[in-house]
Amino acid sequence: MMFAPGSHLGILGGGQLARMTALAARRLGYRVSIYDPAGDDAPAAPVCDQVFGAAYDDPAGLERFACSVDVASYEFENIPVAALQTVGRGCPVYPGWAVLEICQHREREKLFLHRHGFPHAAFRVVTDAAGLAAAVAELGTPCVLKTAESGYDGKGQLKIEPGADLSQAWREWSGGEPRRGVVEAWVEFVAELSVICARNGQGQLLPFPVFENVHTHHILDVTLCPARLPPEVQMRARELACAVTEALDVRGLLAVEMFLTRGGEVVVNELAPRPHNSGHLTFDASLTSQFEQHVRAVCDLPLGAPDLLCPVVMVNLLGDLWPEGAAPDWRAVLDEPWAKLHLYGKEEAKPGRKMGHFCVLAPALDTAFEKARTIKARLQSGRSF
Numbered sequence: 595m596m597f598a599p600g601s602h603l604g605i606l607g608g609g610q611l612a613r614m615t616a617l618a619a620r621r622l623g624y625r626v627s628i629y630d631p632a633g634d635d636a637p638a639a640p641v642c643d644q645v646f647g648a649a650y651d652d653p654a655g656l657e658r659f660a661c662s663v664d665v666a667s668y669e670f671e672n673i674p675v676a677a678l679q680t681v682g683r684g685c686p687v688y689p690g691w692a693v694l695e696i697c698q699h700r701e702r703e704k705l706f707l708h709r710h711g712f713p714h715a716a717f718r719v720v721t722d723a724a725g726l727a728a729a730v731a732e733l734g735t736p737c738v739l740k741t742a743e744s745g746y747d748g749k750g751q752l753k754i755e756p757g758a759d760l761s762q763a764w765r766e767w768s769g770g771e772p773r774r775g776v777v778e779a780w781v782e783f784v785a786e787l788s789v790i791c792a793r794n795g796q797g798q799l800l801p802f803p804v805f806e807n808v809h810t811h812h813i814l815d816v817t818l819c820p821a822r823l824p825p826e827v828q829m830r831a832r833e834l835a836c837a838v839t840e841a842l843d844v845r846g847l848l849a850v851e852m853f854l855t856r857g858g859e860v861v862v863n864e865l866a867p868r869p870h871n872s873g874h875l876t877f878d879a880s881l882t883s884q885f886e887q888h889v890r891a892v893c894d895l896p897l898g899a900p901d902l903l904c905p906v907v908m909v910n911l912l913g914d915l916w917p918e919g920a921a922p923d924w925r926a927v928l929d930e931p932w933a934k935l936h937l938y939g940k941e942e943a944k945p946g947r948k949m950g951h952f953c954v955l956a957p958a959l960d961t962a963f964e965k966a967r968t969i970k971a972r973l974q975s976g977r978s979f
């Protein structure tokens with residue numbers, strides 16, 4: 595069923611992804627409500643028609659939200675599946691709760707990939723120090739212990755080096771609490787990439803171009819498009835992402851993060867059924883942004899063309915750039931006429947917190963990359979210009 599422009603879209607979660615989705619939805623003529631425990635303090639609140647400030651385990655709040663919108667989606671994975679099911683009794687929710695249930699849990703996600711024959715790093719599920727020792731013996735070192743639930747941006751991850759004291763590693767990682775983890779073999783990758791696919795209710799399926807990602811301290815730092823990777827690798831990545839999207843039966847967006855291994859294999863790392871940080875550059879550089887495409891897919895409109903209009907480099911702005919809480923001098927970005935600044939309206943800057951991003955467009959990717967590096971260095975230097 596199509597929800598035409600003018601309908602009311604609800605988004606669970608009110609962070610920057612909801613904010614940018616709401617901006618795209620409103621441009622198309624939708625009304626937008628968000629549901630976020632932070633209420634009016636949520637980054638998306640100032641750009642929405644209505645804010646529901648209640649907890650994700652408050653059935654009455656969720657029911658009120660569901661009854662006030664025509665269709666709903668969500669902007670991050672750490673929403674309880676039960677909350678989605680409650681909302682789903684009042685209005686349709688896309689992608690459905692079964693997709694979230696898989697993507698929010700690393701063990702289920704890995705088992706899903708395995709069952710469908712999609713390439714992924716070898717892994718073992720562990721629940722105690724003995725299990726960790728057995729997994730490390732099988733997978734070798736280095737390897738990485740990741741939390742099964744609630745992990746993002748490298749949180750809850752521990753790299754295990756050769757000769758590590760595994761009992762101590764388990765104690766540190768688990769904090770002495772019962773915990774479930776996934777141990778992954780270390781992937782010797784030459785590049786990290788992502789493909790964001792959109793799929794609407796008619797089954798129309800369109801991938802965005804491949805994004806090349808550079809992570810620093812496990813957090814996305816820079817995304818480049820077009821990716822500097824051979825065409826056959828890019829084609830393989832897009833085919834793989836489309837196949838995963840179909841297999842999961844996603845209506846909405848699916849971001850598929852992948853590694854390109856030294857041996858030339860494309861391996862799936864993580865799935866996110868929502869707009870993704872690596873797709874932010876589509877706002878400035880694509881015919882249809884990932885946010886508009888998300889709205890189109892969820893509301894079952896025909897999808898827009900995902901083509902890239904211009905080479906682009908996106909740089910994340912983390913709270914580390916706000917020394918003692920003071921914002922950097924934005925003239926470093928604004929002085930460059932082919933740069934675009936995006937700030938998420940967050941009050942408090944903390945190290946590692948995503949506060950905004952900027953994009954630099956240029957006729958050639960190298961030029962965009964060089965300019966982006968210069969701008970970042972100026973922002974870091976803290977000089978005013």
Ligand code: AMP
Pocket residue numbers: 715738745746747748749778779780781782783786809812813851863864
């Ligand atoms: P994740 O939270 O799983 O996306 O991991 C965050 C980052 O850690 C990735 O983008 C990689 O840079 C690195 N990483 C995660 N898993 C592995 C792995 N199995 N092998 C090598 N690097 C990894």
